[in-house]
Each structure stands twice: as C-alpha cells, then as structure tokens.
Amino acid sequence: MSQIGEHTDNHKTTEGLIPSSRWGGDVLINDELVRDNLLDVQKDIAPYKPRIIAVTKYYGLRAIVTGYEAGLRDFGESRAVEAVQKIQELPKEVRETSIFHFIGHLQTNKVEKVVKFFDYIHSVDSLKLAREISKSACRLNKRVKILLQVNNAGEEQKFGYSKQQLRKEISEILSLEMLDVCGLMNMAPIYASEEELLKLFADVREFRNELEKEFNASLPELSMGMTNDYQLAVREGATMIRLGRKLFTK
Numbered sequence: 001m002s003q004i005g006e007h008t009d010n011h012k013t014t015e016g017l018i019p020s021s022r023w024g025g026d027v028l029i030n031d032e033l034v035r036d037n038l039l040d041v042q043k044d045i046a047p048y049k050p051r052i053i054a055v056t057k058y059y060g061l062r063a064i065v066t067g068y069e070a071g072l073r074d075f076g077e078s079r080a081v082e083a084v085q086k087i088q089e090l091p092k093e094v095r096e097t098s099i100f101h102f103i104g105h106l107q108t109n110k111v112e113k114v115v116k117f118f119d120y121i122h123s124v125d126s127l128k129l130a131r132e133i134s135k136s137a138c139r140l141n142k143r144v145k146i147l148l149q150v151n152n153a154g155e156e157q158k159f160g161y162s163k164q165q166l167r168k169e170i171s172e173i174l175s176l177e178m179l180d181v182c183g184l185m186n187m188a189p190i191y192a193s194e195e196e197l198l199k200l201f202a203d204v205r206e207f208r209n210e211l212e213k214e215f216n217a218s219l220p221e222l223s224m225g226m227t228n229d230y231q232l233a234v235r236e237g238a239t240m241i242r243l244g245r246k247l248f249t250k
Helices: 031-044 061-069 080-089 092-097 108-117 127-140 163-175 194-215 230-235
Strands: 051-055 074-077 099-102 120-124 144-150 179-186 221-223 240-243
Touching: 031 051, 031 061, 031 230, 051 061, 061 080, 061 092, 074 080, 080 099, 080 108, 108 127, 120 127, 120 179, 127 144, 127 163, 127 179, 144 163, 163 179, 163 194, 179 194, 194 221, 194 230, 221 240, 230 240
Parallel strands: 051 074, 051 240, 074 099, 099 120, 120 144, 144 179, 179 221
Antiparallel strands: none
C-alpha cells in the first residue's frame, strides 16, 4: 500500500455496497479489483474516450484514494455535508489534484458549501438554483462549471428539467455571472430496455445540439450513463460517465 493510502481511514466494515442509510461509510476496497475494473471499463469505452467519474458517494476515503492510485482523477458525490467532510479529510495530494463533481440534487441552503469544494455541479435543475450558484460563486470569486439536468423520460420521482422548461430558462442561465454552462446531464430510467435507453440518450444529444444552435452556446459535455447503461450512453455521445459499483465491487 502506498503512503497515500496509509493515511486514509482507520476503520472498515464488510465488503459490498453501502446502503443509502449509511452514506459515506467505508467498505473494504480491494486495490487490485479497482484496477482491474477500471481496465475493463477503459476497454469498453476505448473508441469513445469519455471522462470516467468515479462515484464514491456510497464509499469512504479509501475508495477515493484507491481510485486515485489506479489513475482516476474525477470523483462524484451527491450529499453535500458528507462529501465536504470526506474531501477535507483526503490526503493533500489527492485533494489538490483531483476534480470533484457534485451529481446529486442540490438544495439551495447547501449551495455555498458545494460551490466552495466542487469543480462541477451536474444537477442544476432550475433557474432559482442557478441564480444561487452564481451568487455564491461571485462571493467566493470562483468560476463554477455546471451542467443542466434534463429529465427527458418524464419520471416524476426524478429531478430535472423538461425540455420545454429548459428552453424558457437557459438564456438567463447562460447570462449569469461566474458560471460556465458546460452541457447537459441525464439520469435514465433503471428498468428501461436497451432500445429505450438508446433513444433517450440520443434525444439528450440532439436536444443539446438544438440548444447550441438556438442560443449560440457551446455545450460540449453530456453527462450520461451509469454502471448499468454506460456502454449505451457512450455510443450516443456521452462525454462523462458516472460509475460506482462497476469500479468498486465485483
């Protein structure tokens, strides 16, 4: 184990996925397994080369450090308070040379904390939230990269813009200070068929292209695809894929 890894955590629990009731808890992370899993993913996506975001929200510091040592530099979290604590406790090298992505639903009262510690916010789903992010970014004098979450499957239980509402609000979002609007984010239905997933991912890409032309905007990033569907997402243009179980478990 490297010197980086020796300073990460002092307790571990049983192997496997941490349930949502225990956000941020530690599991026994197998260094060799993570390296092998990453190689498998890299083979899958070789023709496309999207950015791999290691989703560490269910795992502790050891997962981030192990991912870092395997070559990953992008890490995704979705619970602001727990995530900030984890970032602050990371070894200095890992903390200062990694890129942190906030991928969960963001409440306005957590905005300043997230803006301070994260490089990207993937889950911007309202003009109100974008305004709050802009205000915090101005106070902190920090440019923030954001993606606009699109719920093009129309799932009631998920956050995200409808395409119609985003068209109404994107012009003002693009004008907000200290924000770099980088692209769109999508979370596809868990139980959709392969055909349905391909259509949804393609729809996000085509919608992005329409927005670029209509609003004279550059929106290069498409954050689409997770463990169950990333192979389909990259075929339809994903530039960022968000992987947790695929990297950290068998």
